Amino acid sequence: MSLLAEDTEAADLGLRWKPGFAALGPAFLTELRPTPLPDPYWVGRSEAVARQLGLPAGWHESGATLAALTGSLPVAGTRPFATVYSGHQFGVWAGQLGDGRAIMLGETEGGLEVQLKGAGRTPYSRGGDGRAVLRSSIREFLCSEAMHGLGIPTTRALCVTGSDAPVYREEIESAAVVTRVAPSFVRFGHFEHFAANQRNDELRALADYVIDRYYPACRNTERFGGNAYAAFLEAVSERTAALLAQWQAVGFCHGVMNTDNMSILGLTIDYGPFQFLDGFDPRHICNHSDTSGRYAFNQQPNVAYWNLFCLAQALLPLIGDQEVAVTALESYKTVFPNEFEGRMRAKLGLPEAAEGDRALIEGVLKLLAAGKVDYTIFWRRLSNYMADGNLEPVRDLFLDRPGFDAWLLSFSQRHAAADRARAAELMRRSNPKFVLRNHLGQQAIEASQQKDHSGVAVLLALLQTPFEEHPGADAYAGFPPDWASTIEISCSS
Ligand code: AMP
Ligand code: MG
Numbered sequence: 001m002s003l004l005a006e007d008t009e010a011a012d013l014g015l016r017w018k019p020g021f022a023a024l025g026p027a028f029l030t031e032l033r034p035t036p037l038p039d040p041y042w043v044g045r046s047e048a049v050a051r052q053l054g055l056p057a058g059w060h061e062s063g064a065t066l067a068a069l070t071g072s073l074p075v076a077g078t079r080p081f082a083t084v085y086s087g088h089q090f091g092v093w094a095g096q097l098g099d100g101r102a103i104m105l106g107e108t109e110g111g112l113e114v115q116l117k118g119a120g121r122t123p124y125s126r127g128g129d130g131r132a133v134l135r136s137s138i139r140e141f142l143c144s145e146a147m148h149g150l151g152i153p154t155t156r157a158l159c160v161t162g163s164d165a166p167v168y169r170e171e172i173e174s175a176a177v178v179t180r181v182a183p184s185f186v187r188f189g190h191f192e193h194f195a196a197n198q199r200n201d202e203l204r205a206l207a208d209y210v211i212d213r214y215y216p217a218c219r220n221t222e223r224f225g226g227n228a229y230a231a232f233l234e235a236v237s238e239r240t241a242a243l244l245a246q247w248q249a250v251g252f253c254h255g256v257m258n259t260d261n262m263s264i265l266g267l268t269i270d271y272g273p274f275q276f277l278d279g280f281d282p283r284h285i286c287n288h289s290d291t292s293g294r295y296a297f298n299q300q301p302n303v304a305y306w307n308l309f310c311l312a313q314a315l316l317p318l319i320g321d322q323e324v325a326v327t328a329l330e331s332y333k334t335v336f337p338n339e340f341e342g343r344m345r346a347k348l349g350l351p352e353a354a355e356g357d358r359a360l361i362e363g364v365l366k367l368l369a370a371g372k373v374d375y376t377i378f379w380r381r382l383s384n385y386m387a388d389g390n391l392e393p394v395r396d397l398f399l400d401r402p403g404f405d406a407w408l409l410s411f412s413q414r415h416a417a418a419d420r421a422r423a424a425e426l427m428r429r430s431n432p433k434f435v436l437r438n439h440l441g442q443q444a445i446e447a448s449q450q451k452d453h454s455g456v457a458v459l460l461a462l463l464q465t466p467f468e469e470h471p472g473a474d475a476y477a478g479f480p481p482d483w484a485s486t487i488e489i490s491c492s493s
Helices: 020-024 047-053 063-069 134-149 188-196 200-214 216-220 228-250 297-319 322-330 332-347 357-371 375-388 401-414 420-430 438-449 454-464 482-486
Strands: 029-031 041-045 081-083 086-089 092-096 102-108 113-117 156-168 172-182
Touching (some): 134 156, 200 216, 200 228, 332 357, 332 420
Antiparallel strands (some): 029 081, 041 156, 081 102, 102 113, 113 172
8 A cells, every 4th residue: 555545735746756666576675754854945956957857947946845855745656665775884794774864755757766865764774863964965965966067977966955953963963855866776785685685586686677777788698698697797897997987087085985885877876975185195085984994095996896796796696607707897907997097098188099198197196196286276277288388387286396397298298299279178178177175065064054055056056067167266176275184074974
């Protein structure tokens, strides 16, 4: 029986819904209702996501929509649920986790799942309160849209809605909900869950569902003797490799790459203590709780591979042969470096590969690391130099001038025969002017906590088109202030 059967009132968002993931049945989820947040208000909205969802114009004007997105009204046509998954956290098997505070409304006819993150306790909340604080919700909202603006696969965020209801963390904070949107929120951990519990029928049903919906080419593959599950593992591994290449090229540190935070679609998912690097430090650890540096910036590609091994282990009963499973992961080792090199070449304004490119890339990364040079500013200034020939703003970033000059010589030689204007164009499309630095997020958050949400909107507009110049917004593209390094962000949010 529908949980909504007795409802007399529901908010009609103007969307049509289909069963989607819920069709897998009760072994995979628990139907439940969000817990209402009192006196909700809007904090931020992404019209781009609203359009993608197909929401009608003026969708946010109705109080019923605001109430529905903060759990006070059901959404017409939906039967909300929380899904069950397990995972490895910080390298250790953590057992069952599940959506502790993300409540899925359902899937739209257009094929997008919609979740309310922070909408209350679920059977998978363990000790948690099922809430998300305003601070981390703004960070997730802005970063989802920033990643999309950068062309990096990610879950999206329609909006953040807040409430003055208290949430108890290290201090008392206020509550918020992020309405998240993605083709699928399935994680590696969903597969690990059923494998660990030796529930092979469910494991197979889940794999079949994900393959049929999102990886249909794996059905007609000749790879691995037509083994669709092995082909699926290989496809996930390649998408993950491509994602990691993008993270590393843009200087994004995720912070909590547990297997339950790994999307089966190769999307960036679960924004917690993430950080875009300021000064380039390959060993940077952005998560205050990550005392061993397991998820340090330069560890991410290896961690993703480790996580893919966990997925392979989980899929083994379906793949049927350990050697085949291991072979399905092999291409990660070529896809990641190829993709990374391609991304870095684009940052250098080089559309085609040539011998010596790897040395050029490694050379500049070494210089940046040695001088802890601001990663985003360096690349943008190098792009501008290509356009206007003014070298000083780039050179000024380095204390080791001879080192930089030597590198620049090889860079210039590599570009000797190139059309500089075209190279500059490629560089400006590959090197963002705006990234969501911690201090920018923090300023918007502090204003929002005082009920001024304009900073969220301003940042959103810049981050959605981060390669544009945005005249007048240079203050958002500058060096971080000294206090930025004192911001401590941990898993608790
Ligand atoms: P995360 O560290 O955010 O990836 O979360 C790990 C697990 O803890 C997931 O199952 C989350 O749904 C759950 N979780 C995190 N925070 C809370 C919370 N405040 N209340 C309930 N569950 C939570
Ligand atoms: Mg998570």
